[in-house]
Amino acid sequence: MILLLTPEESFLPFLQGLVGENVAIRRHWDPAWRSAQPLDVVKASANPVPDIVVVGPTVPEDIALDWAGAFDREHPDVGRLIIAPTTPDLLMGAMHVGVREVVPPNASGDHIREAVNRLISASARLKTARPAEVAQRTNRVITVLSAKGGSGKTVVATNLALGLNAHKPGSVCLVDLDIQFGDCGSTMNLEPEQTLADAALNASVLDATTLKVFLTPHPSGLFLLGPPQSLVDASEITTTQVKAILDLLVGIFDYVVIDTSSGIDDHAITSMEFSTDLILLCTSEVPSVRAMRRQVETLDTIGLTRPKRHFVINRAGTRVGLRTTDIEQTVGLDASVEIPSSRGVVMSTNQGNPIIVSAPKDPAARSMQELVQLFVTEDDDASLDKRARKGKR
Numbered sequence: 606m607i608l609l610l611t612p613e614e615s616f617l618p619f620l621q622g623l624v625g626e627n628v629a630i631r632r633h634w635d636p637a638w639r640s641a642q643p644l645d646v647v648k649a650s651a652n653p654v655p656d657i658v659v660v661g662p663t664v665p666e667d668i669a670l671d672w673a674g675a676f677d678r679e680h681p682d683v684g685r686l687i688i689a690p691t692t693p694d695l696l697m698g699a700m701h702v703g704v705r706e707v708v709p710p711n712a713s714g715d716h717i718r719e720a721v722n723r724l725i726s727a728s729a730r731l732k733t734a735r736p737a738e739v740a741q742r743t744n745r746v747i748t749v750l751s752a753k754g755g756s757g758k759t760v761v762a763t764n765l766a767l768g769l770n771a772h773k774p775g776s777v778c779l780v781d782l783d784i785q786f787g788d789c790g791s792t793m794n795l796e797p798e799q800t801l802a803d804a805a806l807n808a809s810v811l812d813a814t815t816l817k818v819f820l821t822p823h824p825s826g827l828f829l830l831g832p833p834q835s836l837v838d839a840s841e842i843t844t845t846q847v848k849a850i851l852d853l854l855v856g857i858f859d860y861v862v863i864d865t866s867s868g869i870d871d872h873a874i875t876s877m878e879f880s881t882d883l884i885l886l887c888t889s890e891v892p893s894v895r896a897m898r899r900q901v902e903t904l905d906t907i908g909l910t911r912p913k914r915h916f917v918i919n920r921a922g923t924r925v926g927l928r929t930t931d932i933e934q935t936v937g938l939d940a941s942v943e944i945p946s947s948r949g950v951v952m953s954t955n956q957g958n959p960i961i962v963s964a965p966k967d968p969a970a971r972s973m974q975e976l977v978q979l980f981v982t983e984d985d986d987a988s989l990d991k992r993a994r995k996g997k998r
């Protein structure tokens with residue numbers, strides 16, 4: 606349903622003629638709104654919540670922007686179109702409140718119809734961005750989780766992503782979903798200019814092409830979707846936005862590797878819903894192992910049983926740590942890979958060059974390779990061979 610906020614009564618039949626009778630349009634207008642709080646206007650008009658709100662024509666620019674901004678805060682999934690003279694101020698303001706569609710009042714009917722249709726299909730995509738087809742997918746979405754902080758999630762996620770990318774360059778995206786304190790960028794010496802926060806702001810109008818603008822390329826061909834640069838930006842990211850973004854990434858990349866913050870927050874749950882595989886990571890210390898057992902129990906309780914679980918013990922084999930068999934017994938899972946403690950890991954983290962690349966012979970790098978091998982397919986290497994042969998000719 607389209608909500609039309611304009612004093613122009615005649616615009617409703619005009620718009621209806623453009624979009625067809627199948628799309629319901631409701632016009633709301635109250636002259637008192639011009640001086641009302643934008644949030645009150647949203648509350649008074651968005652009942653029921655529309656799929657799209659069209660503000661204008663003949664709504665002053667500053668009011669239109671305030672209302673569009675208020676819709677963004679109250680109903681971030683509602684697509685927004687402003688119909689007003691496209692002054693530089695309006696376009697700049699629209700960008701700040703995440704409005705992608707701005708059309709001048711004298712635009713052609715086709716122009717307006719196309720803008721509305723883009724918003725309608727984006728809204729439909731947001732609604733259907735469900736992980737329902739996980740079982741049929743051939744690509745892998747791998748979420749890295751640990752119950753305790755500092756277990757090595759970021760080290761594992763970055764090395765895994767780079768390792769997979771070496772088998773199939775350009776087809777891997779690393780997503781930093783540790784939205785408050787994500788550090789995948791610095792671990793790989795990247796400083797994303799665009800981040801998850803920018804992508805989230807535009808989530809309702811993104812498509813596979815426009816989403817790429819928000820990814821930061823690594824020289825290896827790997828792509829990173831970096832974390833927000835401020836805690837305020839992080840707090841404004843909704844799970845619906847993350848779903849829409851993951852839904853698109855899954856359609857673009859063969860491998861999506863997702864780093865998370867410790868424990869299970871809403872974004873980790875969203876990410877697990879999209880995942881084919883989970884890497885459950887703990888260290889060989891009692892609190893970490895116990896917390897991992899509780900985390901596994903929680904996944905069972907909330908029904909997150911579909912993604913394949915790969916249990917990984919980090920900093921394994923230290924003299925003071927627990928024995929692997931004891932850890933496995935406590936957690937109730939067999940370890941797929943054990944990563945030894947290595948000074949090389951710390952050095953490579955500090956240098957921004959993950960160990961799988963900087964010191965491939967280091968025992969920890971070899972374990973990372975073992976982990977990578979759990980996910981690569983023969984097709985990946987076949988395409989690599991083909992490229993190599995082409996390169997030699």
Ligand SMILES: Nc1ncnc2c1ncn2[C@@H]1O[C@H](COP(=O)(O)OP(=O)(O)OP(=O)(O)O)[C@@H](O)[C@H]1O
Binds near residue numbers: 751761945946951969
């Ligand atoms: N196998 C290892 N050997 C030596 N040091 C390691 C190993 N794994 C991780 N580290 C070091 O431990 C620290 C924490 O690792 P990392 O940042 O990957 O953990 P994390 O689980 O992502 O933490 P957070 O929960 O804070 O995001 C880093 O300094 C890293 O270099």
Ligand SMILES: [Mg+2]
Binds near residue numbers: 758759864865
């Ligand atoms: Mg981390």
